[in-house]
Amino acid sequence: MLRGAALRSAVGGGGGRLAQVWRAVETDWLDLVAPPLEPRLAAAGWMPDPPGAYCPRCGLSMFDGRAIGEGCDQCEGRRPAWQRVVRLGEYRGELARIVREIKFSRWRALGFALGRLMAAQAAPVVVALAPGTRVVLVPVPMNRWRLMVRGMDHTLALCRGVRAGLRQAGIGASIAHSLGRRHGPSQLSVLPSERAGNIGRRIFPRGPRRFGKDFDRNLVVVVDDVMTTGATMQASCRAVREGLKRDGLEAVGVWALVAARTERADGDRDDP
Ligand SMILES: [Zn+2]
Known part of the structure; x- marks a missing residue:
């Protein structure tokens, strides 16, 4: 011995x-x-959403007659903390399976690959609407103990893939860990109608060193895997704006980038 x-x-x-x-x-x-991402998606007949397939304001799928102004009949009158949502697709089928695998396994490479795909989806929108700006990617923060249990920050894995993909598309990109998260009840354990309040109190901007010049006159993109009620993303984007204001920084915009969007606000998860 x-x-x-x-x-x-x-x-x-x-x-x-x-x-x-x-x-x-x-x-x-x-x-x-871990089976490679693209052959799996291709075998499932999956394609990323074409422009116009979803509402740019709330990220829900767009149907004939649903569009109203800049948004749709589902988000009319609402003022989200982001200017725009970019998504790959609906949270279902193979895309949903992949998102769950990334969350519950430790397959960093799969997260990275999905992030690159998200970058391919976002790059043309960035070039069209915010040409010449750099992108600062802010991961939606994970709970620390959940991070310890899972051993992998899946949102960070996505961000790394997004950063690589944007750079490949000629867009300067960096990752900033600007948001913190206090411990509290899981979003799944509270009613959908109470999720905004539950999460809103827990996500906060970290100190000035976590913001800085990179944010000034550039585009901030908050990254998460899935948007369900949007409460987590709303709290995150609001906290980003709070930090920007506190530090006298003026971003070109704050966007939300997600792999998938559930089609029902009371869907099975936002943040289990
Ligand atoms: Zn909408």
């Missing part, structure tokens, strides 16, 4: 090394067994 120094040398020098080994297992082995 190995003890003390012998054990440490066997695992290569303590916890740091062990963590490295685990990380390698995670990226090389677990990611290897």
Whole structure:
């Protein structure tokens, strides 16, 4: 049996090394067994939403006769904290399965790949509506203990993919961890009608060092995997605006970028 120094040398020098080994297992082995994203989506006959397939203000699917002004009959009269939503598609079928796999497994590569796809969807909209600006990506913050339990920040994995994809499209992009989240009840454990209040009190802008010049005259894009009631995204975008105002920064806009949007506001999840 190995003890003390012998054990440490066997695992290569303590916890740091062990963590490295685990990380390698995670990226090389677990990611290897995660089926690649695009063949899966293609096999399922999935295509990203074409422009006009969803409402740019609330992200719900657009049907004939639903459009009203800049939005639709579902969001008329509402004033969301974002100017625009970009989504890949509805939260169903293969896209929903992939989003769940990213959330509940540790497949960083799958999250990264989905993020790149989100960038491909967002890039033409950025070029058309905010040409020449850089993009600051702000991940919707995860609860710290849930992060410890899951061992992976899936929203950050998406952000990394989005950043890579935007850069590939010639758009400058960076990631800023500007939002914090206090512990509280899961969004799933409260009624849909109470989710806005529940989450609104818990997401907050972090200190000035987490904002800074990158935000000035650039486009802020808040990234999440799924939007259901929109309460989490609303709280996040509002907290971004609060931070900008506090630090005297003027962004070109605050947008919401999600992989998927549920079609019912009381859908099965926003933030389990
Ligand atoms: Zn709408």
